[in-house]
Amino acid sequence: MRTSDSLRKTYGETLVELGKDNKSIVMLEADLGNSTMSSLFGSAYPERYFQMGIAEQNMASVAAGLSLAGKIPFINSFAVFARGRAYDQIRSSVAIAKLNVKICGSSAGLSDYGDGKTHQSIDDIALMQVLPNMTVLSPCDAIETEKMTKAMVECNGPVYLRINRNDLSLVTDPKADYKIGQMTEMVKGKDVVVFATGVMVQQSIQAAKILEKEGISLRVVNVSTIKPLDVTALQSYCEGVKGIVTAEEHSIFGGLGSAVCSALSMKRLPIEVLGIQDSFGTSAENYSILLKHYGLESEDVAKKVRAVLSAN
Amino acid sequence: MKYSQEQIIELKRKAIQIRANILEMIPPGKVGHLGGSSSIADVMAALYFHTMEVNPSDPKDPKRDRLIMSKGHAVLVQYACLVELGYFGREELAKVKTLEGMLQGHPDMDKTPGIEAVTGSLGQGLSVALGLALGLRLDKLPNRVYAIVGDGEQAEGQIWEAVMAAHGFKANNLTAIVDFNGLQATSTTKEIFPIENLVGKWSSFGWNVIEIDGHDMVQILDALEEAKAFTEGPSVILAHTVKGKCFPFAEGKAKYHNASMTEEEYKEAWVCIENLKREVEA
Known part of the structure; x- marks a missing residue:
């Protein structure tokens, strides 16, 4: 327990x-x-x-x-x-x-x-x-x-x-069944969907709150199985939205963003990939400073959401 | 004498047949690892036809001993043993390294009955063998694990990680056999990488070291028995061998590490086999 x-x-x-x-x-x-x-x-x-x-x-x-x-x-x-x-x-x-x-x-x-x-x-x-x-x-x-x-x-x-070294706030439902491969809708929304993994799930949930005040409805999906990726579920969560954002604490190359882009290449929807640009890490005083430094905070997710909406 | 004359002769016959099976797999024009397969053929004959518990009718028999071919490129010699024991049909030999065949260029447990792991990326098989040995010991099973490693492979750092770990875990159900043929892909081991004093290296890492002529059947059998009897930790048999053994045109030549034979060489190779057969029967 x-x-x-x-x-x-x-x-x-x-x-x-x-x-x-x-x-x-x-x-x-x-x-x-x-x-x-x-x-x-x-x-x-x-x-x-x-x-x-x-x-x-x-x-x-x-x-x-x-x-x-x-x-x-x-x-x-x-x-x-x-x-x-x-x-x-x-x-x-x-x-x-x-x-x-x-x-x-x-x-x-x-x-x-x-x-x-x-x-x-x-x-x-x-x-x-x-x-x-x-x-x-x-x-x-x-x-x-x-x-x-x-x-x-x-x-x-x-x-x-x-797995992450630091404590992360609890966001998933302890009573829900789990099986490898599933993805979970964390926040219901209709304008844009964000597919997030790891700590970026929490950041995306925060982003949804920021965007709600601006009248933007963000759907947040926790993709905790990167592979095998449930492409059917991925596509169904894209129904009705105007754009897609992916968010991960990982390089923009070869991670969740890459996998989602490959899987949804025929969707013809604007996609923004949020992750670490082509660079290595660096030392910092604490974890949150690094998330800010690499643009992995809730406001960064919100910016990507606004960007895909403006692409419409 | 611990072994009867008849036993030794029978194992020599097997070793010749193993070399014949290797030839069958690589007709003229087909590239294959003749050199490193034939250097270890006598040791393999002793293992598969005398020392190891094997059950060809049930390749996954839990009571079997395990052999991991860490120098995976020499898998032809393992196929040559397995086919002789009936793990698969002779028709597979001609299909080695083809799309429809079950005999891959390097050992693949998924494709070939009797193969115990995936090896070929050098330096890993001894570690896999150690893991198997530790797992068998956890279950209090008496089975032994054998790992065939190359001398060129001694350059891989992971070998020495495994050597230290096996000593630390006192893995006395593990025997490593170094095919010490002195040659690797492009030249002599001496020229490529300094692996001198292997006896000193392995023994200083805590292993029981047994040095033998890897083509002398009695020495091979004795060494395998000694390794079994040593209970304080793992044993290694440093088997001095000749790359390309029994095929004079290929003996001691790096070129035949992985090459194709000409028609003339192939004919000569079969003549060698016939001569060996006559010698052993005499």
Whole structure:
């Protein structure tokens, strides 16, 4: 049962809960267990916790081997290392073989604000969604993280989960059913639809409030499964609107925006992609300063909405 | 003597047949990894026809031992063993590396019965084998895991991550075998990358190191038994081999790492096979 608003703590606690009955779950960690919260699992089930040291490539391929032995391995590190340092291992040992390996990219996006560009993961969705067989998940709050972690254990195949380091306000419905692949309408609206993921869901909900005062009705859709993208649902949420905005804490190349543009290329509707321009991250005093610096606040979403409306 | 004369002769016959099967897959004009497949053929014969628990009628039999071909480009030698054991029909040999065939250019567990993982991007197979070994141990299963790694592959940093980790986890159900043929894709390992003193390297990382002539069947069998008997941690067999072994035109030549044979070479290769057969029967 979830005890906090922290995505990473919820992730760790959920796996402890699931690991009680499901003895196939094993965790691998590359010496960041106190940040990724995999250490909670290590305390509960030390025999099923593999401390792999700062050797992410070996960790990913060892996970492939554990999966071949029938286990459900979760590999943990900061998102930059979990899927970047071990990219070819994930591609060859895991994704080609369709193995049941779960990758948790922790401290994703800009959320590791102090550590700067080497540690900020703004290209992980791109790298993971280009891989055939890979499922790519991006929760926006702790409630969704708990449901996703459970769903990851239930589904057979490689999954990448990108989670934020910081607490995010709760916006999803704890009582609602969840399944991988679904997208959820967070705010009803009719003029423009924004497809948002991760922290940009909260920012987009705020944007809807700003725009309401201007007489603009914004529909906000939480796209927490980037891949496989539910194109039918995507198209149905575009019905009746005059334009589309995508919003993500990720590079404008290869992320949610790219996926939506590809899927809706025949829609003939104006689309604005909000994300990090072609640049790496930087250190800052806190997370909100970085969101402002990279233009990822609610007002930035609102500007994009006004822009698509003016294109009509 | 631990093994009967008949056992040794039978394994030598298998090793010849494995090399014949490799030839069958790469007729003149068809490119294939002859060199690195034939260098490890004797070790593979010992593993598949003596040491390992295998069950061709149920390739996923939980009681089987596992072999991970980390030097995935030499998968022809593994196909040559698997076909001999009946994992798939001989008609597949001619279809290797074709669109309709089940035998891919590098090992693919989804396509080929008896293949245990996806390998080919070098440096990863030892880690996969370690993961398998740890998983089997968690389930308290007695099965062993074997990883075939190349000497050129020793340049991959991940090999040494796996070497350190396997020692740390005391993975005594894991045996690595280095096909130490001294050649890689474009030249000698000596010229390409400094991997000297492999015995010292592996032993200083905590492994039980066994150095052998990788073409001497008795030494191979002894080494595999010794590795099994060593319970304190993982073992590595450094098998000194000759790239292109048994095909004089190809022996010790980097060119045959991945090449096609001419009609003349191919004929000569079959003559070599026939001579070997006569020798072993004599």
